[in-house]
Amino acid sequence: MSGFVGAEAFCDIPTIADVRLAAERLRGRVVRTPLLENAALNEAVGGRVFLKAETLQETGSFKLRGATNRLLQLDDSQRRAGVVAFSSGNHAQGVARAAQVLGVPATIVMPSDAPALKVARTKGYGAEVIFYDRATESREEIAARLAGERGAVVVPSFDDPAIIAGQGTAGLEAAEDLARLGVAPDLFISNCGGGGLASGCTLALREAFPGIRVVLVEPEHYDDAGRSLLAGERLPIEGYAPTLCDALQTPMIGAYTFPILKAAGARGIFVTEAEVMRAVAFAFRELKLVVEPGGAVSLAAVLAGKVEVRDKAAVLTLSGGNVDTETFIRCLSA
């Protein structure tokens, strides 16, 4: 990791070298997910869209990458003391599964309104789950207290160099596959919560394709990354709004992720709930993929014409598929 010069220089920002090291560490431990292209989607938008299908990653989202990369760097005493994480569900599953495979005890702090499927799956991976109220309690404080009591290591969901480097391995794979296809993408369009996946993949894709433009997509009311990039400094979300995109309900872009995205000249846009639901239904009908709402915001942006891809090549993330049956049915019926 190299020091970063500027306003956010208090920490070591990960680089492409860290992403490459993570890829070596993760080899054989995570699924090398396919980069899919779909004729119906291409015809709908008039360009070439390449979908990095992290829905097909083990645990149903990209989060296993970062969690495994972080847990593989624990020392023996840390492994024994275990890990604590807070997450609405995908990071929870990623940490729980990585911990299960590596024999590390895991405690996960989840919001009481987390999708039932995500809670059940997290418990299924052997983790202890503790609930909190998203509107009134601070998950960071709860996790820090638990970590203090148990001597456990907190595994952040995005704002950590090892997590960012791990998520970036998805971008590295996409870059390899695009190079093999002879395609130099014009655009990288990423779902964005705290920016772990977006910043890690940006490192990998900008290394392979220096001219690529980076667009972050967020749900309406959670466009803190877009506003932060416009302002040139990190801004929190304003207030609380319900959203189907639980995976992207982060209060602020990360201190480690923001400088990477800023340096890449990324910009942000947001999509409405209705646009997201239509994208989930499109993925069902045309892509034959189960994508959760928070995993479908980039697809929604492209389908709604909010990112113009006509006559262009774009790579975008389908970041997760952990959606409750009820929510999925609601999207299909919309």
Added chain:
Amino acid sequence: MSGFVGAEAFCDIPTIADVRLAAERLRGRVVRTPLLENAALNEAVGGRVFLKAETLQETGSFKLRGATNRLLQLDDSQRRAGVVAFSSGNHAQGVARAAQVLGVPATIVMPSDAPALKVARTKGYGAEVIFYDRATESREEIAARLAGERGAVVVPSFDDPAIIAGQGTAGLEAAEDLARLGVAPDLFISNCGGGGLASGCTLALREAFPGIRVVLVEPEHYDDAGRSLLAGERLPIEGYAPTLCDALQTPMIGAYTFPILKAAGARGIFVTEAEVMRAVAFAFRELKLVVEPGGAVSLAAVLAGKVEVRDKAAVLTLSGGNVDTETFIRCLSA
């Protein structure tokens, strides 16, 4: 194609050479679909299961392979006169899309109870759709009459050497991917209607892995392939029963497909509607894939323990994902 010695020797049965020629013809014209492995599935069955995800093929099923291989072998006057096909939906879409891409007029004869999604998609590819009553009319006669009137070529849905060879390219890809992984599968488990996909893939997989055992999976009441293999001769289904597996509702295994399956020592089993619905729900929940009931019978057989894969490696087909929203919701709620 080589002549086949035996009771069914009235025709040229395709060989692995035909599958290889088809693969050359299809390069760049069909999606090279991923071979997926899923930890939750492996853990559920205690073995390694490799899923050939033809759900991710263009048109949502493997049928584009055979149709394209067949249409590429039309001469100029045949191309102008057009093609006729009869199909409940997946072959319809495959032929319609292949015809659209190659600029050939297509007429598709579909049962009046075909899933609405499949009808809409077939029309969406520019084909003319003509309906018939599955219980009282003969689709073969209707198609033959239309072909006679219009001078068009009938494209059979499975019982044709070019169709079989085309579908076999899915098996060729699976064999390549398995070899790359260093896995020699013990079992090939195939969804089976008329046997086009099953026989084509059997040619490819037995060439690569001579010891592989072939198991065909059919829906209850449509186990004609299994009974035919036991009897050593082709037997039709008995009576008509409603099934969610519209894609596998064929009256009899093919004259071209049966000898290939028989020579491979294939055996057949069947699954119930309830087992199929649970497999569709499992694919939604764990695989994050949309699989239609007829595309999920092999998965159903493995999950129900009807094919034992403990401590074995098996490759199976997820052959299609064209399922109506209502049927899909019904499966998720089962």
